Amino acid sequence: MEAVAPPASTLAAPVPAAIQTGPAARPRGTALILAGILLVALNLRVAITSLGALLEEVRTGLHLSGAMAGVVTTMPTIAFAAFGALAPWLVRRFTAGRIVLAAMVALLAGEAVRVATGSTVVFIATSAVALAGIAVANILLPLLVRQHFPHRTGLVTGAYTVSLTIGASVAAASAVPIADAFGSWRAGLGAWSLLAVIAMLPWLPAVFRRRTTQAAVAPLAARVRPARTRVGWAMAIYFGAQALSGHATMGWLAQLFRDSGYRPQTAGLLLAGVTAVGIPVALVMPALAMRLNNLRPLVLGLSATMIASYVGLAIAPHDGAVVWVVLLSIGQGAFPLALVAIGLRARTPEGTVALSAFTQCLGYLIAALGPLVVGALYELTGGWNLPLGFLIGAAVVQIVAGLAVARPRFVED
Template sequence: MLLVLAGIVLVAVNLRAVVTSLGALLDEVRDGLHLSGAVAGVVTTVPTIAFAVFGATTPWLVRRVPPARLLVAAMSVLAVGQLLRVVTDSPAAFIGFSALALAGIAVTNVLLPMMVKQSFPDRPGLVTGAYTLSMSVGAAAASAAAVPVAHAFGSWRAGLGVWALLAAVAVLPWLPSALRRGQRIERREIHPSARIRPARTRIGWSMAVFFGMQSIGGYAVMGWLAQLFRDSGFTPSTAGLLLAGVTLFALPFALLMPALAGRVRRLRPLILGLTAVCGVSYVGLAIAPHAGAVLWVTLLGIGQTVFPVSLVVIGLRARTAEGTVALSAFAQSVGYLFASLGPLLVGILYEATGGWLAPLGVLAVALAIQAGAGVLISRPGYVEDQAHVSGANGPIEAVEATPAAVLAETGPLAAPLREAA
């Protein structure tokens, strides 16, 4: 179990470095590849699109490939993609190889909650906290070190490419398990041919909306916060350090909040409290980005620990490993489709207005919808109890749910989305 825990932690260190290193060097990449603001917005949107598309394939992969082998493959793809994207001068190839690297992360994002539930059923909150803490450490290290490494080697390519080595190291703890016959998901609770369909459940859509709204803020921050601080008068290196501060100041909370979520009887106060803290930081970034930078970064880091809380809730809303991976894949895939709008809209609005009030306004609306969806996922329940399960003898149970039905309960700010749905 210690080797499994070490492997999970080491893999988790890699899951945000590819994104935050790019955020810290976005200006240099834009100049080096001659990207417009809109194309730069596409570049910062690639993570969420890749996570949505490739994350959806994970349940299919898990049914055919043992988890250890799947993790080895995912980390290998991440390493190769990171290397290839820094040796090209083509914007299209850069985006394509970035998507390849992110495909490895997408599969791992979905797989880790299932592995935690299977390997550590009595400590899901604590282990989730440990691996999200590791994600934060990796994200902070990449944010802080990307610019100095690029300066030391005289190129932004080094500042991005060095993280491929970290992905290669993450393969090592999983090699012994990958080289022997692996264990697939146990399905003792349901028919072996059954499939859980979170798309037909209220829990599934509530988790997807919540995950998507918090991801809009998270990936917009990773992609654009350093640029906001540069525009407010900070040097590139200091802006990168401030971006790293979002994760550094949140480190104790990244461990505490998931453990707390796994133990408290009522999730609503925790989720709404973290959402409110994030809202205060947006207001501060809008009115005093330079004078209060450290305070806003600290609050933003604390508020964004709602992400590891969401991973714990995925496990709490499923009875089985099958249910966990199905709910994780659905919530993350659909959620990241929502989230893909965030960095893109921020890039378009930033280029159109030349400022940060409009982009921050979009993030504030997403935060309001996040609060409403957070209330819904706080209600007790299990995806297996609501899911349409297809087995050998046909449908077993069906409870219809739609995105419009969930958005209808997230408050008045969701009305335009409700009508669109």
């Protein structure tokens, strides 16, 4: 990171001790911090994908209407946008370790209470509490990586992205078998609370560390406003465009393969293949980005691969399915690229958390449109050409925004 950014000491305002990145500010027990980051990442999608796998059982058990089920499935992206905006405010008042610990407590409380209630209102409210914890942790992970691993940013970003992906995949695949084994959907959702408890353990020492005063934070925080910068908007649009495609794929790709003639089980395996192939891509992409002076080749290559996959799905969805799945997996390497780019486009830790919050909050609002628009176009036309055309258009927007992100400039400037 320091190879492309001047040290924070060149800025007029001091960097608060809570978020400094120098050796003096780095706590002992780096291995414990790394374990904490990976365990938090493991939790960031399990509450969502396990619910998706058991949605029909939850609807039956809680007597949810179709409209309420729609609210439940749309909540994650809205919650990520709404609650993620709190992260910069929290960082100005508490250490990052304490905030992460509190986020995991919120996740645990939401997961535990929602499986014990028979009320639709309480279920939705406690799901929102769990999602609030996830949203704040989403924003803080890039800051924690920069704070504790300034010379291994790409490698650690790739590692926690893989951890996130594994958590999402395992929860989606295991929720139904767990529910069947225990005879209740509540077990299939509640089992993942244990992961949140485990993720808290590495962050418990943060409770006993001295709280940093906020006096040093305010001058710098007031100056870092991504919404007033071109790089901030470029990052948010790039993140939003790639997340839109990712969420639309998760929601509708299996249906596309079923419509092309595959059995439901095979269509599900093809969808799982997108995640499986994407794991090594997620591990390699951030480290590769850190080695390049300009991100333009990665932006163009990933977006072009994604467009090629969509064109193939429109022309030959059955015969070329495996090829299109592989290409789509590579193209979705834009997600870990976007995460590492947040750190590359900020000079300071405060800039990192401000840019992370703005990028992910606005980006997830954009992403919420993906499944909705694709579903509406599919229902309107009864086919996949128009929905895939919409996703190709999103990929073009991703290219334009990504080329702006690729330029070596910083949100503090």
